[in-house]
Amino acid sequence: MEDSEHLEHTADGQTQEGFSDRVYLLASVIFQNNYLEKPAAQTLVNYGKKRTLSLPEVTDGEMQRAAYELAFNSLKYQELLESIILDSTFYLSQPLPDDQMSLAVVMLFDFQDRKFIPRKCENTDEDVKEVREVELHLLRFTAKFAASLARWRIKHELLSIECMLPESVRIKQERASSLMLYAWVNSLKSSLDEVQRVLNGAGFYRVRSVGQLQGKTFCQDPHCEDLLVFPAPLRLHLEPTSLLSNHKLIVQDKACCLGPNAVRPLLQEAENGDVLMAGCFSGLTVAHTESLIAMKQKSMGNDKSTVFVCVGDRTEAQREKLQRAVNAMGCKNVKLIPKSFQSLDRSDKQFQKVQVILLAPRSSLSSISNPVEFILQEDGDTELLQDLARGSIAKSKLESLVVQQKKDIDHAMQFPKILSVIYTTYSSYPEENEEVVRGVFEQAPACGGNGQSQTSLSSFSFPLDSKDLLFKMEPTEHNNGCFMAIFTRKDPQHVKDPVTEDSVEAAETMEKPQRKRSQAQLKRRETKSNTGSGTSLKKSSVPSPKVNESGEAQLARINSRDSKKNPKLEPLQKPYSWSNTIRLNHFPQQTVPKLKESTPIVLPKINSSGFKRSPKLEPYGKSNRWNKVVHPYPTTQEVLKPTVISLPQEDFPALFPPHVRPKYRASFNNHM
Template identity: 80%
Template structure:
């Protein structure tokens, strides 16, 4: 199989020679129909009909759903090649199939190529239109294979992967070697218990990711509650009670960094509530709740509430989020049936909110396995075409940036907020540093022109401190992400007064200065003596590589 130049390494679920059930092809065809690259009329080789935005057929089996999305995504990657084969072989011009079935033809043709033109062995063949398309393709086996051979000779390539944009090829290679990340759910277990269960299951702990193989694991260097496993350990891990009892939750590392940032910021703010808004799954909400519970259990403090804006999500996604939150043992999560932009910053319900975690829609350009990521995180499929082609359309990028700026700006308007965490899964500077710089400059200008808007003025720019910017570069081990933290002085009547002199604080208030005042003074003294920004609090700005 490896010697065959036609074979493509990325198949949907290991069923390379068997093919898929009819429902997989149907779902894949609708996904392709909704996302294919629509070319100008003069350059159009194949017509797919006029319909877009079709409702997806219901497929409840998670593996079949994943297979369909992977199949559609591969068809999107090779859309140009597949269309050329259909035209050069005369299939498109001679077979009596309507245009609205051509999406089904394309996804099935890709799978046909992936199986080296071998007949399908899958027995779940109960859909008439799928069987009909399959018969037409089988009749053209010789002509399609000849067209593929001519195409490879014409472009002098050994494998069809060579025709993909470099960015897509790199991601495709990385996706096959990504590690498995899982965080310990402190609401149901502990790190010690998880280690014990893993040891009884035959797992052994190693010191670094470079040593991972077979049934081994190590501690993640950035997230203290997260363990790393080799990808091949997933099946064995799923057999343990840790998985079935929701004690160890598998989730991408890029999603774990935001929740891990909340914990120290909430501790510095001397507790309070957290508000979450943007695109994330119930796993991210539960992870945040787990980390906060761990902190407060150690400190003996009262519980913090987590408010989650779900106004922009569909009802099925809200229900799924709530199910995950319940299954993982969260008791202090409240879903807010409003969009983040519609929230009243003066609402008394949010008077104790100290930290806002923002994860607005982003381009996912730092994600090497976008299908796996989108399905796990209940993400948006609107960018599938762009991700398949290796570059995001300028208009889409600009629309994302506009919304990202709006969300940060709105978060900074809440009067009791001490920190705003902004995260993306993008490698585009336009969505990362450029957004941070633009928002802060706008906030500063607004504060100078309207001194009454005290909610904007006190914020510090993350770009001014190495402690407040974090970039995780995508590698063969992990996906990438970007995180920036906006911080400001504690608002009056919410925290203790802040001065440069702790003794003055004690004299004025009759009690010791708050931890935030002490920490800030220490940083100022360090900066004064060294000319730098002080020591890091929990993350350093870096291009992280294992």
Template identity: 40%
Template sequence: MSSEKEKPIIISQRERGHQGDKQPLSSLLPLPHLHSVSPGSVGPPSDQVFLQAAAIFQRLRREKPEPRQLLRYENRTDTLPFNSGDDKATQKQAYQLAFNTLKYQDLLEAVISDSFFHKSQNIYSDLLPLAMVMLYDFQDRRFLLRRRPAEGEHVVVAEVRDLEKSLQRWKIKLAASLARFRVKHSLRSVSRFLSDSLRTKERRAKSLPFYAWVNTLNTSLDEMCEILRSANLSEVKNMADLTCSTFSKDPLCPDTLVFSRSLCKPLQSSILTTTRVLNIQDRSVCLAVSVSRPVLFDKGDVLLAGSFSALTVAHVAVAAAARSGRVLVCGADHAPVQTEEMKNLLSQMGIKNVKVLPAAFCSLNEWDSAVHRLKVIVVLPQCSSSALNDPVATMHSEHGDWSLLPDLSHGSISKSKIFSLTTQQARLLAHALSFPKVQTVVYCTRSVCPEENEQLVGRVLEKTHIHPKLLPFRVNGPIFPDDSASGDETDSRFFRLHPSQFTNGCFIARLSRQADPTKVESVQDVLARAAAKGLLDGIIPEPSKPAKKSKRKKKRVALSTSRTSSPSSQEEPEAAEISDGDAAGLKNQAKGQKKKENTLQPSGPDRL
């Protein structure tokens, strides 16, 4: 691929020199005191959120067999399209509402059917998805009226307001139907309708700490801690001790801080995040960057492959800038709006070492000039997201696969989905291992399924063909040897972070070129490989080059000399170079000498 076809975001070496200019600490001080907000104090959905959540639910809900259908849905043709240009907060809230409705779909359908709400209020079949998402929100607020936004803040949708009035008129019968359902199924609470694993994840998600990495191009981690202390926050060593007025350092990510969930809203609206000095992101991405940082090369490139956000690109770029390296992104693998978002964010953060290539990742090969400095590839494929306590937030920020929500709402991923995901994951990982100049490949998923993790890595490594002159890729672990709790008891070469009350889960494998530890190399092999890498310059002299042959043809003749008992006489005589003219004379002289020796040699019995 020629350099003219590459589409760089910023590639100027002169501009890159200003990338490391740090923002002075005084520009962020004094920071106003941060006041915690209750995690449950989220504003009510707007009319637009309800409408979009209904469209998402209708698209993702599972079709039941006809004998089990309590409600008959019909597709709407006039639903507003849900495009990527909408407000991100609206998108996230709509997907969250649709996901919660999917989890409680059977319960909500039973309540509507038992109370005859849809028949008594003349709810048409095409409005049933809207009734479902609004009923979930209504019962979640204990059948209290929604606090509507001020006039002019949001678009008013007439059918949403009409359906809201119908729910309010029928709320007593709806509440009674819900109570009968709970008694029938012995549910102490509505959340008991979910399986134990889903209920545990739902409970964790409400109080899960959030993670934010520091843009070290502008401010160091210590300076950021000083800024937070000025905002009346204190530092604690353990994440278990986090409160609404404390923060902690991530023990596995040297540039990441951890905060209580109650500080999420205040920090999101503070100058720290609006200026991109502090960046809130899922811990799995922070860990992938942390694993990649030690294997980066000076002035070497690192390529991101798979599905990821603009913030992930920025995070890797900040780490690569410390080694004067670049980050490569394949633009053909991302939607144009995502590429544009990437450019805007990098420009806002002052990051100048990212290049967007027009090609797709799987179409690149070792001969492309764009990858001649490529040393590290980070593979972040689409995955099942089964290790996330709340999949919506991370899938929304990292461009996850929304078609997985129906499976995740039931707590398990279908075999067909796993097969589809692993096929694409194996394709990306195998192609990453095919570049001869690449020294390390980092593979990361947010999944607990072995089929997507260690089993897939092992299968791809077995099938990968490596040139005989190159070292093969091997799993390089443990990744965090100093952290005993981070390793897995069954195979410490991989890193598995199980979902808990403190973090979402993830899986990371680091594959590096290494010699087979079961084979013993000879000294000659070690020296030859070291010499090929230029590590023995000046230590072992190179053999002298043979002298150039003269134009005149010459021959080498060994001069016969008498051997003596002295040490010098046992050395081999040096060869003399003679011309063709002298060769004939020497030849006749040798014949005469041989004839003389034959006459002096005895024959018959006297011969020795």
């Protein structure tokens, strides 16, 4: 019991008795690589010239998390800690080299957080001499540190040091302590019914919604049918059930689960389509994607779909970690591609069956309330710690992220046989979300005259008349936020790569019946003119330039003449295009009771779960360039008089409608 209390961390990642020497050492290296470097005239404390140091090897996940949390908190309060070090004369009076000041700063933060109480530790084989020496220097200045901190708070009129943080950082810090625990059922090793029985046997009982979670309870997520929600403290109570250790229940943030849940319905049921994944994600996301695909194909009696994962931009250690996670989850149809996404050849034969591309490029993580835990679990970018600690990202770094995001979408859309592209970010900035999507389609008119293939941006269209173009989940006290856009290709039966022989043969095969129809129309017109009144056989035998025309010229002339007579008549060969929308039939439908005509209704802008529609994008270019798409969402019909509608609070908008409970979930009702 004492060991569990010693390892129990608060929201800031520290223990009441302090950390081990290795945690302090690892935290100092993380701080050294990410601290805010100021101009020479404004530099208060010199940390040496060494940057991008290699991290000490730490195999304990809890120890690694504690070190990153300690370094992240030290980055938040870097200005305060430097002021204390200077005001107390510690920096000038203690003979510490500049390279050890990072260690002194992270230990000072933990020291003041424990009210300057010395940590309780014993001499062990893992003691680090450097850490013990710095600790002795800090203990000599305990009284001076406390006085300096008190003077600083009085000077700035602050009740606590948390008040000095930017508002966005304070809000995230508060939300991080109340986030729910999300876990998805691994269909490769278990089922929802089996997990339900194990939880019931362990004393858990199911409730209807997240708002009712209290004690040993859980509920089913209203948007992802394989996702269960628990109160955060119940992580320790799930350990004895062996669901986590046997990889039957996988703990992962909900923001990471929406992308895989969007993949499954986009795959064609009649074909064994493959999936290509690229970006920043962990092996848990890869395994979740295959788990959902396997669940869908289990009823069809096949499991031939392959999940390709681009790992060319990852380190060898990250590749091994991803492979171990995939193997532990029971995945059999995952193939790692040792290339970056931008270097993939779209005409490669192994990608010819890929129907869906799931993109999760690097983003600012500005909608994540617990960034350290999220980065460690999802193999995220640790270079963002400095920006996240300040509550804003540098403009140059944001522009760099946006450029790469647009390149990834553009490259994904150039795959000739792709039916859908899913673009996800964990950002709250419009520059990475709505404006990236808008920027992609802004390039469409400019690409039209560059001679690009039909798979380029020049053939894309954007349904500006749609009301639910994009999906955005706002961060709340229960969940982190995310953004998702799904691009679907229209007329996929016409999708062929024009540079391959197969596409040429397919185009010729498609053109033959069209030629036959146009030639038959030409013969009927000639026969009618020859048999008409006032027409002689001798006149019909005179050579005519129209008779000597080639088949292609005749086809063009007929199409041109018919289009003049009937402007709505479409050409014989209809080009395909792209659209950006969330299709409602990708997710289970929501049953809404019919309301009386006299019932007043008011639509809330943001519901209780934090979901809202993104603003409608402004049109670009001429209106006739965009093909109108009939949006599959249920929309409100036009009426002569405005109608006000009031929906129950538990209803969600049509972006991610709640799923319909299948029959095998009937066992839940016995415990409600």
